[in-house]
Amino acid sequence: MQDAFVRAAERWPVDGVPANPGAWIVVTARNRAIDRIRREQVLLRKTELLARAEQLPEDEERAIPDERLELIFACCHPALAAEAQIALTLSLVGGLKTADIAHAFLVPESTLAQRLVRAKRKIRDAGIPFRVPPDPLLPERLAAVLRVVYLVFNAGYGPPVRRELCAEAIRLALVLATLMPNEAEVHGLHALLLLQDARRDARVAADGSLVLLDEQDRTRWDEPEIAEGRRALERALTLRTPGPYQLQAAIAAAHGEDERDWNAIARLYGRLAALDPSPVVELNRAVAVAMADGPAAGLDLVERIDGLADYYLFHSTRADLLRRLDRNDEAKVAYERAAALAPSSVERDFLRARRGAL
Amino acid sequence: MQYMLLIYDDPAVWAAMPEEESNAYYGEYMAFTNALRESGKLVSADQLQPTSTATSVRVRKGETLTTDGPFAETKEVLGGYYLITADSLDEALEWGAKVPSSKVGTIEVRPVVEYPVETPA
Numbered sequence: 001m002q003d004a005f006v007r008a009a010e011r012w013p014v015d016g017v018p019a020n021p022g023a024w025i026v027v028t029a030r031n032r033a034i035d036r037i038r039r040e041q042v043l044l045r046k047t048e049l050l051a052r053a054e055q056l057p058e059d060e061e062r063a064i065p066d067e068r069l070e071l072i073f074a075c076c077h078p079a080l081a082a083e084a085q086i087a088l089t090l091s092l093v094g095g096l097k098t099a100d101i102a103h104a105f106l107v108p109e110s111t112l113a114q115r116l117v118r119a120k121r122k123i124r125d126a127g128i129p130f131r132v133p134p135d136p137l138l139p140e141r142l143a144a145v146l147r148v149v150y151l152v153f154n155a156g157y158g159p160p161v162r163r164e165l166c167a168e169a170i171r172l173a174l175v176l177a178t179l180m181p182n183e184a185e186v187h188g189l190h191a192l193l194l195l196q197d198a199r200r201d202a203r204v205a206a207d208g209s210l211v212l213l214d215e216q217d218r219t220r221w222d223e224p225e226i227a228e229g230r231r232a233l234e235r236a237l238t239l240r241t242p243g244p245y246q247l248q249a250a251i252a253a254a255h256g257e258d259e260r261d262w263n264a265i266a267r268l269y270g271r272l273a274a275l276d277p278s279p280v281v282e283l284n285r286a287v288a289v290a291m292a293d294g295p296a297a298g299l300d301l302v303e304r305i306d307g308l309a310d311y312y313l314f315h316s317t318r319a320d321l322l323r324r325l326d327r328n329d330e331a332k333v334a335y336e337r338a339a340a341l342a343p344s345s346v347e348r349d350f351l352r353a354r355r356g357a358l
Numbered sequence: 359m360q361y362m363l364l365i366y367d368d369p370a371v372w373a374a375m376p377e378e379e380s381n382a383y384y385g386e387y388m389a390f391t392n393a394l395r396e397s398g399k400l401v402s403a404d405q406l407q408p409t410s411t412a413t414s415v416r417v418r419k420g421e422t423l424t425t426d427g428p429f430a431e432t433k434e435v436l437g438g439y440y441l442i443t444a445d446s447l448d449e450a451l452e453w454g455a456k457v458p459s460s461k462v463g464t465i466e467v468r469p470v471v472e473y474p475v476e477t478p479a
């Protein structure tokens with residue numbers, strides 16, 4: 001964006017200050033960027049990036065790969081608010097239309113348009129650099145990029161499912177994996193998204209209600225996508241740099257086995273908790289321990305967790321374990337608490353149905 | 359580009375500090391200012407006297423209102439600033455993180471408005 005100021009300095013005394021100098025600068029910067037990209041297309045053919053670029057899905061609208069990495073890091077800069085990072089990434093990197101992004105995140109189009117304008121303005125005015133961060137900053141900045149991609153996928157995973165968001169998140173993860181092949185967590189995230197996405201058709205029943213993993217029709221799982229996810233996970237693991245996304249992907253892969261190794265899953269959650277201590281991870285570990293060692297062991301772990309009093313899955317997990325221990329009165333209370341805290345009617349109906357079945 | 363590093367901290371925190379600790383901070387400030395100066399990126403810097411020395415002036419409808427104190431009573435107050443040059447926000451943030459008060463307060467990093475340079479006719 002810097003040379004747009006130079007251009008402005010050169011042109012304005014001659015042409016006069018334009019009516020809307022801000023917009024002119026942004027447009028000029030974009031045109032400059034496009035010119036630069038076109039000139040560098042020739043250069044690109046001569047670099048090793050060509051090999052990687054050819055692995056990307058065919059799409060003429062997509063920008064040149066090496067510019068895209070700089071763009072992704074600029075869009076996900078910590079100086080921008082999280083919602084701005086997501087909107088910008090989807091708009092500038094994903095090429096989604098403002099209306100579609102707004103619709104996907106359930107905000108009015110004008111709100112999202114404003115968010116994009118303000119974010120671009122901040123990039124320009126505050127001097128957010130257009131570059132891949134240097135090594136000392138890279139771990140923290142890459143984590144922010146991966147978080148944005150994960151948030152996009154999560155928003156699309158719902159319920160309700162918004163396929164285009166999940167697909168876009170996976171596409172972004174693939175771009176990152178192609179451009180940063182030596183980053184294990186990038187492959188880890190890519191694997192995680194593929195493995196979760198593979199279950200999308202089995203996860204929600206025709207009436208919109210949730211189908212638990214155990215009860216899912218496995219024939220509706222996307223086997224090629226699972227295979228792709230496993231390959232991505234292998235790529236991650238060969239880099240021998242463990243991380244939270246890789247562990248989550250390994251857990252997702254383990255859940256896909258016909259004979260689930262609950263001890264292994266519990267151990268993976270234990271390792272995840274060591275890297276990313278959070279009550280939610282502890283909750284998931286408790287569920288795995290319950291499957292491996294029985295509901296009493298799981299409930300014991302659940303009751304030791306602090307800070308999830310407002311989280312519906314905490315109460316629904318407790319309810320399920322109490323049910324399995326034939327403590328039905330307590331289970332009913334827990335299901336009702338869970339239903340009251342549920343984020344949407346899909347979960348609420350599911351939990352009330354469970355309570356009713358007791 | 360030029361950036362202001364605005365230093366906000368809580369005077370109560372400084373007042374409660376044992377002398378060795380505050381002396382250590384002053385030492386860090388001297389080292390930081392020297393490093394900034396040696397890098398050639400320092401434009402200017404000052405520590406401000408405490409907000410108890412501040413006076414606020416407002417002119418409304420032609421009338422000048424002078425009051426004792428800063429513009430707003432806040433817990434964290436403006437204690438000083440560095441005006442620096444930097445090529446990008448990241449460079450300014452890097453300096454901002456090194457300001458000793460970043461450990462106890464907040465450093466606001468704000469770009470200075472730049473006007474296009476007039477080329478002579």
